[in-house]
Amino acid sequence: VLSIHYDNVNGEINSIQPNHISTIYPILTSKKPTRYLSDGSRVDFQIRNHQGPGTYIFGFDTGHGKNRQYRIEERLQDGSVKGRYGFYDAKGKLRIVSYIAGPNGGYQERHHETFAHKPGT
Secondary structure (H helix, E strand, O other), X not given: OOOEEEEOOOOEEXXXXXXOOEEEEEOOOOOOEEEEEEOOOOEEEEEEOEOEOOOEEEEEEOOOOOOOEEEXXXXXXXXXXXXXXXXXXXXXXXXXXXXXXXXXXXXXXXXXXXXXXXXXX
């Protein structure tokens, strides 16, 4: 079982048990996951209608190492979408991009971060 915490302020998903990876399938209108399946390699989840009709939140994390990728995205009641994704580039640096998209401004990247790869992470 993988315990996760979604920080709505920072748009981050954190594993409370980083060495245990699972797939989470919540019911359609609940914020709480109802079933956990462990596959040992990644986590993904989706929650629909968590803040009303048409809203959602989803994410995935492929695990550890230089090929790791992750993404988390949320659609709000006003129809705007915000999220964050990360991946390792060809030089082994972790690239993280935060974004927002809406009917008036379209897709806009808000913040970029770069970190050197640390073996075992």
